[in-house]
Amino acid sequence: MLRPYISIVLLLLLVPCLFAQDSDDNITIESAREIYRFAAGDASHPVVVKQTSVASYLCNKYRVAVPIAEFYNDQVQLDEIIVKINDSKLKNFKPVHEFYSSNGIFYSDARVCYFSLPFEKKWGRAEVSIQKTALDPRYFTSIYFTEPFFLKKKEVQVIVPRWMKVELKEFNFQGYSISRQTRAEGDVDIHTYTIENAKALVPEKQSPGMSWLAPHLLVLTKQASPPAGSQITYFNALSDQYAWYRSLVKQIGNDAAPVKSKALELTKGIGDDTEKVKALYLWVQENIRYIAYEDGIAGFRPEKAQEVLAKKYGDCKGMANLMAEMLKAIGLDGRLAWLGTNHIAYDYSAPSLAVDNHMICVWMNKGQVFYLDATEKYIGFNEIAERIQGRPILIEDGENYLLRNVPVANPLQNTSLEKRYLTIEGNDLKGKVVQLWKGESKEWLLSLLHSTQRDKLEDVLKRFLAAGNINYQISNLRIFNLQDYNADFKIEYDLLFKNAVVSIGNEMFLEMDNRKDFSKMSFDAEERKLPYQFSFKNHMVFETELDLPVNAKVASLPSFLEIDHHAYSMKGIYKVNAARITYQREILLKNTLLQPEQIPEWNENIGRLNAFYNNQLAISH
Amino acid sequence: MMIRSPYAFLLICLCAAMQMATAQTDGGKYHETAESIRKEIWGWDRPEFARRSAPAEHAKYSKVVLARRLDVSADSKKKIAWRGLGLTPYRELSLMEVLREAVQLNDQSAVSEYSEISYTQLERRSGFLMDRTTVIYLGIKVIKPNGETREINADDIVLTTDLKKRKEAKIAVPDLQSGDIVDFFVAKQTNMSQLEEIPPYLFLFYDEVPILHCSMHFEVGKKYAVEYRSYNGAPEFKTAKGEDNDNVLDIVKENIPAAEGSNLWTAPFRQLPMVRLNILLGNKGLLASRLNARTPGELYKNQPSEEYLEDKLRRIANRRSGSRLVFTMGKTSGDYLKQVRKNKNKMSQDSLVRELFYIFRFDTFLDQTKSKDIQKLLEMPSIQLDENLVSFFLGEFFKSEEVDGYMVYSTLNRGPRMNEILSSDDLHNIIMVRGGLDAPFYGFGSVFTTPAYLPYYFEGAKRALIVNTRGLSETNIKKFEKSFIDLPASQAYENGRVEKMDVSLSSDPSLLEIKRKSILRGHYKSEEQQRLILFEDYYDAERKYFNDPKTLIEKLSDGRKTKKFAEELESAFAEAREKNKESFLEEARSFFDEEIKEIKNYKVDNMGVRHTNPDLVFSAELKLDGLVKRAGSSYIIDIGKLQGGQLSLEGDQRKRTLDVYAPFSRSLQYDIHFAIPEGYSVEGLDALNKRVENAAGSFACEATSAGQSIILKVQKSYNHAFEPASNWKDMLAFIDAAKEWSNARIVLKKNG
Structure with missing residues (x-):
């Protein structure tokens, strides 16, 4: 990942744990004012953004100590925090400053300052004033309006001197009461936004990134001509942003020799280019650990390829750079490419450092583009992870750039298939099972298995397959392609499913599908306020061929299921052919985003799916 | 001290080191010292660290420990420094602890384990006569399969x-791959004043992976005393005298096989080979006997437990000689105490003790509104108690009310054996009330503990020590009389969970409707009490026993200074009550391990906090999804799922060589009444009947039908807290x- 943008986004992410114990309305923000003023700085920081915020809190029900957090980093300095309780300065105020780390980032310059706001009684008031300075307006990318508390009124002012060219782009204003006004005052333009009666916005499980949900401004800093200096072009156009990225790439200092030596060693004896790329990609996936450093400019400039090769770890940029250099080393067209994952709502029509948070390598091959993201450790060649599918991607092309969109993969990329061939023996089912996983389904399972100790792997896999049912007894387990991520991960085993059949007199009842995928995927429609984002588009197929005992026949065959929604489909059917019953069930998730308004219909369909699952086969003999 | 996992050795050593580290502010000096330490440790002439491969038969393991060594040197010197009002002599202790390990990594999970290391490089604590400065130095080498060795650059460290x-x-850790050997050490250098103790050492000769060579080496200066003990077949120290008459202790153990089989319900101190060692600053001065100090330069192998008991008793004496305990009561408990005092001659000793216990409990945990x-207050039900301390104060309170008792000392049932302790912290205590009570033992487990509570970890203890600590002002421990007692153990039925369920098909026949009443007894109670009982309800029920006519809110509302606080508390109580639904839902989810579609009429019917009504009883009406299947016109009910999640032992867990030390014997009982819908009859009832019974425990189901009902009586019992490994098959x-x-x-x- 590229460096995170230190903003209220982090605070919003932190909110669920910080405020879990507080009620929804015990603490409210009665009024808040934020001023962002672009100003001339000094020689090393010619333009700075001075930020001042004052928030007045009110305790409405009962006394409580509320944790408050503020973020900063090497580019955004925290100048001052003043806390007043009931109009008096808080005594013994000792905020704690710490490094902040999230999302598995090994090291970042992000810091958090946190403290407790003590409300000593009902109707107690607190005021928190914070002053910060962004030393480079490139890093000042967004202004979020909502707070982790109910907000009665907040005024946001952005003061832009005429020598500064800035565009404010509005996101997610719909559904909020936000007014805007722009006025000229002397040599500055003042943009004022006022938001009123905004509920606390708290992330929910699997909700999309806050830039998709929270009302905010994306601040596009384009150009400046400060009074005492010359003109500075920031990101006036995408070409400027690319030029800046390119300048960082030129500073990398790759040493081709060791990379070439390794690339040649890995592709020795392979003739076909695609096979060569596959071999290199697999090697990087397998041997380079993802460890992210996000420290200052290192948050944007890839690590030298030879360093990543030597250390066997790197962040996305380092891994992409190594991949690209390896491709170049064997005479192929490997390039760096920037993109924002689906966590981010923006595209490159708004040039800003907030647009991207990721880097991959692309292989340009005779007009075809292959996207190689080695941070996806267990995904196959030419398989694309959901988080980058469809995302705009900025590909290096010398002094120019190419702007493309990463293809959207068919859900069948992620198929998981289970096929059973069974017979009935007494009350047991007996037979053979074949299971395979592709794409991101495979990636998930391989992550689990590769984090398992070697001597416990078979035990862990058996437990995963049996899903806690001791009657699901596996023997003769064979595992295929555990190490070859370019192939489907496949297993075969013999199954003895004890007591799977309920025998009553001359009737047998049988549950054909004990997997019941998606059966627990309904939502509490009242509780769920935000969209639910599935991890990836999914395709789950389960089939059983059951040979009936001699003289047995079907007494009752469950009716079929067919739900065909534009975002998903769920199908299931039983077929009888002489003494063989075939059960087929397929779930296809075509779209990963489920909007809150779609939840009632989704729940209803999950209900139908469960009714299908809960309908059993009856056999008489 | 309790160890949760038998594999905790490395964690204990590293965490102890990493949590206690610190103090050189001079980065240059740190690097200089680090370099010299690295040079010294890498230069050890120890062939076990020169080994470059493990035997082929160990390739199946995730990793193999080629060598593991703990090397400790402790010394002290006299110093003099300005402290407070003037120059004060003191003794500065210096301690160097090195844990070095060489590990062959055989798979990706091992690579991940060693790929990132976090540690506290420096920590400094200071105060009057108390300075502790600890600095940690790290050394890491990666040895490739071809023998090439790369040392990690210290500059790669980030703060x-x-x-x-x-x-x-x-x-x-860079360039780490499967097949590599990681040779690393953590060296912790501590300088501290004499008032702080050197943390105890514990070294396990047991791991889930093979260890080819394992050693410990201590060099301890003559100002220190050393106590040590080997447990459960661990090797014994070889001792010798070194330079300056230092004590030198060594252990070497080779080829420790990987532990196999289940380690569920184990008691590491009683089962696993381990060595414990304490380094103590000796004292032979005037105060030596008063402090029960060990003699400088002495080695104490297998100290008798009386020594540690004496340490413990001296703490009581010191506490008593410090300041006299005065128990001041709040109004509700204070008024009630006066009544009890007045009527105590008319009360049996049992009744008196119980009333005093209730007063103590109310005053300590409920009458806490002054702050x-x-x-x-909201979190009070779930606070974790210092059980030893609360029991001690309870005993002192009893004494202040002229109810005499003994302190009862024993080790935890999964801690070291009584005759194998190596620290006074191994000893835990409860009260035994004198006067011929039917149930004389009084301990504390939670704020809901009822009178005559014998903690599960004391049950069945043999030759527990009972000590008469005499009057509240007695500080001469020689006058404390000691004797022994065997403590009783509860039966499985006393620690029971009884589930009564009236089950029927819902109007939506895909759901089961359950009217559920849960009755929890004995050691099963406290977890659910802590989850489900609201402070407000607990206070309200208890104050009625104390004849206090007003609720807490009413009382606070009466006070001029507390009126506003009462308003706030009322709001907070209302909110806690609203959130209580989530607690009941959480309990039901965790019990059934199924989706709960609806919960209503949930309540605690009896809190189980009084000896007259000791069971926790709660009830709720639920709708469960996923347990009803259809086949044509028939319904198939997953009735077995109503017994909730059950322990499943698979794979390696089914093998067992270690005896079983469960917390306590216990039983589960389900009384399920299933209403057969009109127009239907039930089939398959006979198949539900099952009985497996042996000396270790049992599982049984009796299924009958009566009219339109099916009655299932299901019970499961773990008969004993302890089972020999030979009974594992019976347990399975x-x-x-x-x-x-x-x-x-x-x-x-x-x-x-």
């Missing part, structure tokens, strides 16, 4: 906390039977 008194660091800390028999019964089904067939 994640960079404060004057504390520096935390992180390092990503006006709402959060504290009833554990498996219960697990398998969770797949039990009944069929409802449409009549006609």
Whole structure:
């Protein structure tokens, strides 16, 4: 990942744990004012953004100590925090400053300052004033309006001197009461936004990134001509942003020799280019650990390829750079490419450092583009992870750039298939099972298995397959392609499913599908306020061929299921052919985003799916 | 001290080191010292660290420990420094602890384990006569299969906390791949004043992976005394005298096989080979006997437990000689105490002790509104108690009310054996009330503990020490009389969970409707009491026993200074009550391990906090999804799932060589009444009947029908807290039977 943008986004992410114990309305923000003023700085920081915020809190029900957090980093300095309780300065105020780390980032310059706001009684008031300075307006990318508390009124002012060219782009204003006004005052333009009666916005499980949900401004800093200096072009156009990225790439200092030596060693004896790329990609996936450093400019400039090769770890940029250099080393067209994952709502029509948070390598091959993201450790060649599918991607092309969109993969990329061939023996089912996983389904399972100790792997896999049912007894387990991520991960085993059949007199009842995928995927429609984002588009197929005992026949065959929604489909059917019953069930998730308004219909369909699952086969003999 | 996992050795050593580290502010000096330490440790002439491969038969393991060594040197010197009002002589202790390990990594999970290391590089604590400065130095080498060795560059370390008194660091180990050997050490250098203790050492000769060479080496200066003991077949120290008459202790153990089989319910101190060692600053001065100090330069192998008991008793004496305990009561408990005092001659000793216990409990945990800390009150039901301390104060309170008692000392039932302790912290205590009570033992487990509570970890203890500590002002421990007693153990039925369920098909026949009443007894109670009981309800029930006519809110509302606080507390109580639904839902989810579609009429029927009504009883009406299947016109009910989640033992867990030390014997009972819908009859009832019974425990189900009802009586019992490993197969028999019964089904067939 590229460096995170230190903003209220982090605070919003932190909110669920910080405020879990507080009620929804015990603490409210009665009024808040934020001023962002672009100003001339000094020689090393010619333009700075001075930020001042004052928030007045009110305790409405009962006394409580509320944790408050503020973020900063090497580019955004925290100048001052003043806390007043009931109009008096808080005594013994000792905020704690710490490094902040999230999302598995090994090291970042992000810091958090946190403290407790003590409300000593009902109707107690607190005021928190914070002053910060962004030393480079490139890093000042967004202004979020909502707070982790109910907000009665907040005024946001952005003061832009005429020598500064800035565009404010509005996101997610719909559904909020936000007014805007722009006025000229002397040599500055003042943009004022006022938001009123905004509920606390708290992330929910699997909700999309806050830039998709929270009302905010994306601040596009384009150009400046400060009074005492010359003109500075920031990101006036995408070409400027690319030029800046390119300048960082030129500073990398790759040493081709060791990379070439390794690339040649890995592709020795392979003739076909695609096979060569596959071999290199697999090697990087397998041997380079993802460890992210996000420290200052290192948050944007890839690590030298030879360093990543030597250390066997790197962040996305380092891994992409190594991949690209390896491709170049064997005479192929490997390039760096920037993109924002689906966590981010923006595209490159708004040039800003907030647009991207990721880097991959692309292989340009005779007009075809292959996207190689080695941070996806267990995904196959030419398989694309959901988080980058469809995302705009900025590909290096010398002094120019190419702007493309990463293809959207068919859900069948992620198929998981289970096929059973069974017979009935007494009350047991007996037979053979074949299971395979592709794409991101495979990636998930391989992550689990590769984090398992070697001597416990078979035990862990058996437990995963049996899903806690001791009657699901596996023997003769064979595992295929555990190490070859370019192939489907496949297993075969013999199954003895004890007591799977309920025998009553001359009737047998049988549950054909004990997997019941998606059966627990309904939502509490009242509780769920935000969209639910599935991890990836999914395709789950389960089939059983059951040979009936001699003289047995079907007494009752469950009716079929067919739900065909534009975002998903769920199908299931039983077929009888002489003494063989075939059960087929397929779930296809075509779209990963489920909007809150779609939840009632989704729940209803999950209900139908469960009714299908809960309908059993009856056999008489 | 309790160790949760038998594999905790490395964690204990590293965490202890990493949590206690600190103090050189001079980065240059740190690097200089680090270099010299690295040079010294890498230069050890120890062939076990020169080994470059493990035997082929160990390739199946995730990793193999080629060599593991703990090397400790402790010394002290006299110093003099300005402290407070003038120059004060003191003794500065210096301690160097090195843990070095060489590990062959055989798979990706091992690579991940060693790929990042976080540690506290520096920590400084200071105060009057108390300075502790600890600095940690790290050395890491990666040895490739071809023998090429690369040492990690110290500059690759990043600081994640960079404060004057504390520096935390992180390092990503580069170029690490499966097949490599990681040879690393953590060296902790501590300088501290004499008032602080050197933490005890514990070294396990047991791991889930093979260890080819394991050693410990201590060099301890003559100002220190050393106590040590080997447990459960661990090797014994070889001792010798070194330079300056230092004591030198060594242990070497080679080829320790990987531990196999289940380690569920184990007691590491009683089962696993381990060595414990304490380094103590000796004292032979005037205060030596008063402090029960060890003699400088002495080695104490297998100290008798009386020594540690004496340490413990001296703490009581010191506490008593410090300041006299005065028990001041709040109004509700104070008024009631006066009544009890007045009537005590008319009360039996049992009644008197119980009343005093209730007064103590109410005053300590419920009558706590003076600080006006709402959060504290709301969280009171779930606070974790210092059980030894609360029991001690209870005993002292009893004495202040002229109810005499003994302190009872024993080790935990999963801690070291009584005659094998190596620290006074191994000893825990409760009270034994004198005067011929039927149930004389008084301990504390939670704020809900009822009178005559014998903690589960004391049950069945043999030759527990009972000590008459005499009057509240007695500080001469020689006058404390000691004797022994065997403590009783509870029966499985006393620690029971009884589930009564009236089950029927819902109007939506895909759901089961359950009217559930849960009765929890004995040691099963406290967890659910802590989850479900609200402070407000607990206070309200108890104050009625104390004849206090007003609720807490009413009382606070009466006070001019507390009126506003009462308003706030009322709001907070209302909110806690609203959130209580989530607690009941959480309990039901965790019990059934199924989706709960609806919960209503949930309540605690009896809190189980009084000896007259000691069971926790709660009830709720639920709708469960996923347990009803259809086949034509028939319904198939997954009736076995109503017994909730059951223990499943698979794979390696089914093998067992270690004896079983469970917390306590226990039983589960389900009384399920299933209403057969009109027009249906039930089939498959006979298949539900099951009985597996042996000396270790049992599982049984009796299924009958009566009219339109099915009655299931299901019970599971773990008969003993302790079972020898030879009984593991018996345990598996009833554990498996219960697990398998969770797949039990009944069929409802449409009549006609």
